[in-house]
Amino acid sequence: MTNGRDRLRELLDAVLDEENTTLGAMASDAFASPYHFARQVTKGAGEAPVAMRRRILLERAAWQLSNEAGVTEVAWTAGYDSVEGFSRAFSRAFGHPPSATPARPKMRWLPAVNGIHFHPPMALWVEGEPRGRPDMDPTSLLVHHDLDDIRELLKLAAGLDEQRYRHRRAGGVVLEWDGPEDSIATVLDHLIRTKEVWLASIEGADQPRRQLDDLPTLVRRLDEIAPRWLDAVHEIDRRGGWGDTLIDALCEPPESFVLGSVLAHVLTYSAHRRVLARQWLRDELPGATVDYGDPIMWLQQRGRP
Structure with missing residues (x-):
């Protein structure tokens, strides 16, 4: 890690910098010798x-040609000294000369052991594993991030005294049937209670009783509900049950809900409540660092790409 950035990404930046047309220039940009630079990139990316x-420049050239750029211009920007040399390299890679590149085709990628490809206008795209990564499924990410973020909010709220924790604010209503959410305490309580109530409906259990909303109790409640909530979501996903209908007898009168819409409902209003809690925490903790609850940053901080 250098200056908080991933070292391999720094090496790739040096590889793709427009000015770095030689191995020596790439290595110099990355503050390494050509030997160690080539070794690090090859080890990290599996490609010299x-x-x-x-x-990658040939992949970019195919994209530029498909957008009606001239062959001479494309050859020059790809780092070739002559159109002839570029045409030979392009033909070997794609199986046809540059002049035969179809207009606006589907993105053309060349085989790559590392899944790293050109992405317009000059960015990178890294392919996932062939069968995909279940932990990178957006639903899985949102569910796990939601629970982790609630825990982060509880930690931040520990910096409040009782008065600020329960300070009432005007207009604090998220959903009418849930009642007022006019303090940090009530918002944090509803973040957890929503899952307790819906999980009871999914499991066919009795309506859960209301519990205290002091911070130690909220932490205990989150510890109890989080693994059960994750297990329920995983089981529904495993059996492909998101289209199943739940008839909730706890409602008066009983109502039916599609399970996929239940999860979407929980995540939607949980996200809203988390934003609301953050706004109020910033007001009450002016000297504290309160982040934005961004799933992108959360994933990066967990050490994932």
């Missing part, structure tokens, strides 16, 4: 830096 740059 010069070969990677040449391949």
Whole structure:
């Protein structure tokens, strides 16, 4: 890690910098010798830096040609000294000369052991595993982030005294049937209680009794509901049950809900409540660092790409 950035990403930045047309220039930009630079890139990305740059620039060239750029201009920006040399390299890679590139085709990627490809206008795209990564499914990410973020809000709220924790604010209503949510305490309580209530409906259990909303109790309640909530979501997903209908006899009169819409409902209003809690925590903790609850930053902080 250098300056808080991933070292491999810094190496790739050096490979793809427009000015770094040689291995020596790439290495210098990354503050490494050519030998160690080539070794680090090859070890980290599975492809030698010069070969990677040449391949990605050819992928960019195919995109530029499909958008009606001239062959001479594309050859020059791809780092070739002559149109003839560029045409030979392009033909070997794609199986046809640059002049035969169809207009606006589907993105053309060349085979790559590392899944790293050009993405317009000059960015990178990294392919996932062939069968996908279940932990990168958006539903899974949102469910796990929601629970982790609630825990983060509880930690922040520990910096409040009782008066600020329960300070009432005007207009604090998220959903009418849930009642007022006019303090940090009530919002945090509803973040957890929503899952307790819906999980009871999914499991066919009795309506859960209301519990205290002091911070130690909220932490205990979250510890209890989080693994059960994750297990329920995982089981529904495993059996492909998001289209199943739940007839909730706890409602008066009983109502039916599609399970997929239940999860969407919980995540939607949980996100709203978390934003609301953050806004109020900033007001009450002016000297504290209160982040934005961004799933992108959460994932990066967990060490995931």
